[in-house]
Amino acid sequence: MSAMGANAPGAGSVPEPARPAITIRGVTKTFEAKDLGTVVALDGIDLDVAKGEFVCLLGPSGCGKSTLLNAVAGFSLPTSGSVKTDGVEVTAPGPDRAMVFQEYALFPWMTVFANVAFGLEIKGVRRGEIKETVDALLATLHLTEFRERFPKDLSGGMRQRVAIARVLALDSPVLLMDEPFGALDALTRRNLQDELLRIWSEWKKTILFVTHGIEESIYLADRIVVMTYRPGRVKKIVEVGMPRLRDVSSPEFNKLKRELTEMVMEEQRRHAEAEARLATAD
Amino acid sequence: MAKKNAGSLVWSLAVPVALLAIWEAASRAGVINPMILPSPSAVFLRWVAYARPARPFDPAEGTYLAWFFSGELLHDAAASLYRVVMGFVIGAGLALPVGLLMGTSETVYRLLNPLLQILRPIPPIAYIPLAILWFGLGNPPAFFLISLGAFFPVVMNTIGGVRTVDAIYIRAARNLGASGATLFWRVILPAATPHIMTGLRVGFGVAFIVVIVAEMIAVNNGLGYRILEAREFFWSDKIIAGMISIGLLGLAIDTGLSRLSDHLLRWHRGIEVGK
Ligand SMILES: Nc1ncnc2c1ncn2[C@@H]1O[C@H](COP(=O)(O)OP(=O)(O)O)[C@@H](O)[C@H]1O
Ligand SMILES: [Mg+2]
Numbered sequence: 001m002s003a004m005g006a007n008a009p010g011a012g013s014v015p016e017p018a019r020p021a022i023t024i025r026g027v028t029k030t031f032e033a034k035d036l037g038t039v040v041a042l043d044g045i046d047l048d049v050a051k052g053e054f055v056c057l058l059g060p061s062g063c064g065k066s067t068l069l070n071a072v073a074g075f076s077l078p079t080s081g082s083v084k085t086d087g088v089e090v091t092a093p094g095p096d097r098a099m100v101f102q103e104y105a106l107f108p109w110m111t112v113f114a115n116v117a118f119g120l121e122i123k124g125v126r127r128g129e130i131k132e133t134v135d136a137l138l139a140t141l142h143l144t145e146f147r148e149r150f151p152k153d154l155s156g157g158m159r160q161r162v163a164i165a166r167v168l169a170l171d172s173p174v175l176l177m178d179e180p181f182g183a184l185d186a187l188t189r190r191n192l193q194d195e196l197l198r199i200w201s202e203w204k205k206t207i208l209f210v211t212h213g214i215e216e217s218i219y220l221a222d223r224i225v226v227m228t229y230r231p232g233r234v235k236k237i238v239e240v241g242m243p244r245l246r247d248v249s250s251p252e253f254n255k256l257k258r259e260l261t262e263m264v265m266e267e268q269r270r271h272a273e274a275e276a277r278l279a280t281a282d
Numbered sequence: 283m284a285k286k287n288a289g290s291l292v293w294s295l296a297v298p299v300a301l302l303a304i305w306e307a308a309s310r311a312g313v314i315n316p317m318i319l320p321s322p323s324a325v326f327l328r329w330v331a332y333a334r335p336a337r338p339f340d341p342a343e344g345t346y347l348a349w350f351f352s353g354e355l356l357h358d359a360a361a362s363l364y365r366v367v368m369g370f371v372i373g374a375g376l377a378l379p380v381g382l383l384m385g386t387s388e389t390v391y392r393l394l395n396p397l398l399q400i401l402r403p404i405p406p407i408a409y410i411p412l413a414i415l416w417f418g419l420g421n422p423p424a425f426f427l428i429s430l431g432a433f434f435p436v437v438m439n440t441i442g443g444v445r446t447v448d449a450i451y452i453r454a455a456r457n458l459g460a461s462g463a464t465l466f467w468r469v470i471l472p473a474a475t476p477h478i479m480t481g482l483r484v485g486f487g488v489a490f491i492v493v494i495v496a497e498m499i500a501v502n503n504g505l506g507y508r509i510l511e512a513r514e515f516f517w518s519d520k521i522i523a524g525m526i527s528i529g530l531l532g533l534a535i536d537t538g539l540s541r542l543s544d545h546l547l548r549w550h551r552g553i554e555v556g557k
Contacts, residue, residue, distance in 0.1 A: 073457060075453055075456075075457075092456075093453070093456040093457045094457075094459060095457070095458055095459040097457075098457060098458075099453075099454070099457045101450060101453075101454065103450055105450045105451065105453065105454035106454075107451060107454070107455075107469065107472070107473075108549050108550065108551070109472040109473070109475070109549045109550075110472075110549075118455075118458055118460075118468070119458040119459060122458060122459045122460050122464055123459065150548070150549040151549075152549065152550070152551045166458070170458065170459075
């Protein structure tokens with residue numbers, strides 16, 4: 001178990017000075033909302049994510065975490081600024097930046113196998129190879145016995161495993177995750193967090209992970225990007241620097257947790273104040 | 283389990299059996315004029331006569347199977363079924379591509395929707411005079427009317443199904459690299475099938491109503507024609523026998539469609555699998 005921390009890329013070793021996996025420069029995103037006028041969801045975000053790094057975006061809801069992730073995914077491009085993955089400007093969604101959604105977003109009409117195979121079929125991979133890859137992935141994520149089930153027959157945790165298997169099948173270097181474990185109970189969540197860390201270190205993925213869970217971010221990340229509420233800016237970037245698997249009850253862990261809670265609560269208060277202003281304005 | 287089934291069978295049959303018993307008793311006591319309302323037993327005998335081959339089996343005239351199906355009822359049922367299936371296939375066959383196109387393309391939707399909204403409230407029955415004028419007598423006007431009846435429920439539900447596909451599926455699919463035809467056939471279409479299946483079932487129901495009406499005006503066989511013919515001879519027992527046959531055929535078709543729908547949508551939430 002403790003061996004995992006040792007060979008985790010980016011955990012202790014200095015990342016090679018290669019091109020970053022993700023480069024975010026001056027990204028601003030505004031929305032025209034009917035009742036609010038112009039909402040500045042993101043304002044001048046700069047962030048580099050190194051290859052093999054695990055970065056968490058942390059902040060209260062509404063601070064633009066999903067907006068930033070969607071800009072990297074290519075679902076919704078920034079109003080200004082640029083996002084590059086491996087040096088290439090992001091202009092559209094693509095299988096090189098696989099996304100795991102909080103709502104799982106599995107295709108309910110496809111079996112577990114078909115869901116995981118879908119991305120490979122689109123790529124035009126041979127049938128035999130697809131079967132091999134998918135079956136291996138299902139085994140990795142302990143899903144083999146659910147191979148022919150439909151998503152509706154699976155628990156939330158199982159569904160998210162399928163969603164993870166589905167993006168791993170694409171073998172994309174970058175994984176984008178938007179509160180993927182937000183809807184799960186605490187035990188299942190911890191279980192999947194450990195699973196994700198194992199996959200990340202074994203497969204040498206770059207992960208950009210959105211969460212509003214402070215503990216979750218400390219448990220997972222190399223670096224935590226704390227965001228401000230409206231306009232969404234980078235408030236602080238925190239290096240975690242503890243060996244994995246991390247002990248959530250250690251003094252070190254809890255010290256960091258207190259500091260981060262302080263920062264997030266400050267933004268949460270600004271969120272609450274904004275809501276109150278809105279309510280009195282009506 | 284078996285006991286519970288038997289119990290529910292008793293419950294579901296209790297009211298119909300009681301009604302039949304009262305009806306039969308009233309007819310035998312001479313309370314109701316049999317010309318107005320014949321007894322259940324008379325209807326049943328008439329139904330058997332309607333269903334049975336007219337002549338005894340004679341190997342010289344053909345196979346046993348042909349003889350078995352030579353009764354008037356099965357001929358009529360086959361004729362009605364043929365019309366309703368033809369009309370439905372034409373109507374739904376046009377409605378599906380139109381609906382899919384209107385659902386996916388905003389331009390097509392804006393071009394065709396006003397026309398659709400104007401035509402939709404006109405009951406197919408109102409097209410009867412035009413149908414006869416355009417297509418004369420026989421099967422063609424019936425096909426036309428039935429396909430009209432099937433068209434609108436299928437087209438409306440298909441549009442609705444495609445337009446309400448959850449955006450998260452589209453995002454997930456695009457993220458996996460899907461676009462164009464793959465996105466349409468593998469994601470949008472299956473996501474819309476629950477709505478489309480509803481449209482097909484409703485469409486078939488309307489088609490079945492229209493076939494009976496169409497047979498009363500333009501053709502000289504079929505279940506609809508037969509009950510109208512019986513009225514001219516004051517054969518009320520045959521009218522009711524014909525109505526029951528229509529009901530049974532409708533039930534059989536709807537059960538079949540429901541099974542098909544359950545099978546196609548076995549992945550769908552809220553549908554019991556393997557019942
Ligand atoms: N499509 C949109 N239209 C208008 N406003 C939006 C839209 N998407 C997000 N926003 C606004 O942008 C801000 C950031 O949203 P989001 O990125 O979803 O936050 P988070 O994921 O951190 O909860 C919020 O204030 C939200 O109301
Ligand atoms: Mg969000």
